[in-house]
Amino acid sequence: GAGVSQSPRYKVTKRGQDVALRCDPISGHVSLYWYRQALGQGPEFLTYFNYEAQQDKSGLPNDRFSAERPEGSISTLTIQRTEQRDSAMYRCASSLWSAGELFFGEGSRLTVL
Amino acid sequence: KNEVEQSPQNLTAQEGEFITINCSYSVGISALHWLQQHPGGGIVSLFMLSSGKKKHGRLIATINIQEKHSSLHITASHPRDSAVYICAVRFGYDGGSQGNLIFGKGTKLSVKP
Numbered sequence: 001g002a003g004v005s006q007s008p009r010y011k012v013t014k015r016g017q018d019v020a021l022r023c024d025p026i027s028g029h030v031s032l033y034w035y036r037q038a039l040g041q042g043p044e045f046l047t048y049f050n051y052e053a054q055q056d057k058s059g060l061p062n063d064r065f066s067a068e069r070p071e072g073s074i075s076t077l078t079i080q081r082t083e084q085r086d087s088a089m090y091r092c093a094s095s096l097w098s099a100g101e102l103f104f105g106e107g108s109r110l111t112v113l
Numbered sequence: 114k115n116e117v118e119q120s121p122q123n124l125t126a127q128e129g130e131f132i133t134i135n136c137s138y139s140v141g142i143s144a145l146h147w148l149q150q151h152p153g154g155g156i157v158s159l160f161m162l163s164s165g166k167k168k169h170g171r172l173i174a175t176i177n178i179q180e181k182h183s184s185l186h187i188t189a190s191h192p193r194d195s196a197v198y199i200c201a202v203r204f205g206y207d208g209g210s211q212g213n214l215i216f217g218k219g220t221k222l223s224v225k226p
Contacts, residue, residue, distance in 0.1 A: 033214050042199060042218035043156075056213040089154065093214075099144045099163070099203060102214075104156040 002026075004105035006092050012111045013082055021077045021108045025094030032075050033095075033102070034067055035059070036088040043091065049075060050098055082112045119200050119217035126224050132187040134220045136200030139181065147174050147185045148199040150219070156199070159185070190224045197221050 005024040013019050025032050034046040045059040051072040060066070064082075069075040079086055091107040116139045126132055136145070147159040160167050160174040162183065167174050171190075176183040187194055200217040 035214070035216070043201070043216040045214050045216065048213055059213065091156070093156075101161045102146055102148070102158045102201075104148075104158070106155060 004092055004094050004103050006090075006105035006108050008108055009106065010109050010111075012113065014113050015082060015084060017082055018078065018080045019082055019110060021079075021090050021110070023075045023077070023092030023094075023105060025073065025075070025092070026096075026103055027073075029094035029096050029103070030072075031095045031098045031100070032069060033093045034075070034077050034090065035093070036090045037107075038088045046077070046090075079110075082110075084112045086110060087112045117200055117202055117215050117217040119220050121220060122218065123221045124223070126190050126222070128191060128224055128226050130190050130224075132190050132194075132222065132224075134185045134198050134200075134222070136183045136185070136202075136217055137181060138183075138202050138204075138215075140204055142181075142202045142204050144203045145176055145183050146201040146203075147183075148201060150197040150199060152196070159198075187222075192224045192226050195223050 007022045011019055031050050033048040035043045037043045047057040047060055047067050048055050049069040052069050064080045067077045089107045089109050092105040093102045095102050118137045120135045145162045148156050149159050150156045162174055162176045171188045173186040197219040199219045202215055
C-alpha cells in the first residue's frame with residue numbers, strides 16, 4: 001500500500017481479554033518494528049522482524065505479548081489476558097532494508113478497562 | 114545497556130531563533146534517526162544518518178561517530194516547528210545483523226510567535 005497501515009485504530013477491551021493488533025507495512029519493506037508509546041512518554045521498542053524472522057523480542061514486556069509475521073509482510077501483535085497497564089498507543093514502522101529510512105503507521109490506541 | 118539520551122527535555126523558543134537538540138548514545142550504532150511527532154500523534158522521519166551531516170530546508174542533522182553524539186538544528190524557527198523531536202538509534206551487532214531500535218525520550222519544542 002501507499003503507507004504503513006494499522007488496525008484497529010482504536011480498541012477498547014476489558015481486562016483479561018486477548019487483543020490482536022495488525023500492521024500492514026509498505027509493500028516490499030523488509031524490516032518491521034513494533035513499539036508502544038504511553039501518553040506523554042517517548043516510544044518504547046517492543047520487537048522487530050526482517051522478513052518473517054523475528055530478530056529481537058527483548059522489548060516485549062512479558063510472555064503475554066507475542067508477535068508474528070508469517071509471510072514476511074503483515075504482522076500481528078497479540079496481547080493475551082490484557083491488563084490496564086497495557087493501555088498505550090501501539091505503533092508499527094517499516095523500512096525497505098534493515099538500516100533504511102523508517103515509515104510509521106498511525107498507531108492503534110489500546111484502552112484496557 | 115544500550116541507552117539514548119536527549120537534551121533538553123523541553124525547549125521554548127521565540128520565532129526566528131536557532132534551535133539545537135542533542136542526542137547521545139552509549140555504544141556503536143548502524144544508523145541514527147531524527148523523528149518529528151506532532152500533537153496529533155503521527156510520527157514522520159526527518160533524517161537518517163550514519164555519518165556526517167544532512168540538510169533539508171531549515172533542518173540540519175549532524176553526527177559525530179567518535180563522540181557518539183548527534184545534533185538536530187532548526188534555523189529561523191517557526192511556530193509550525195512546534196512538536197516533539199525524537200532521536201532513535203539502531204545499535205550495531207557483530208556479524209553484520211542490525212540491532213533493535215532504541216528511542217530517546219524526546220524533546221518537546223514550543224516556538225512562540
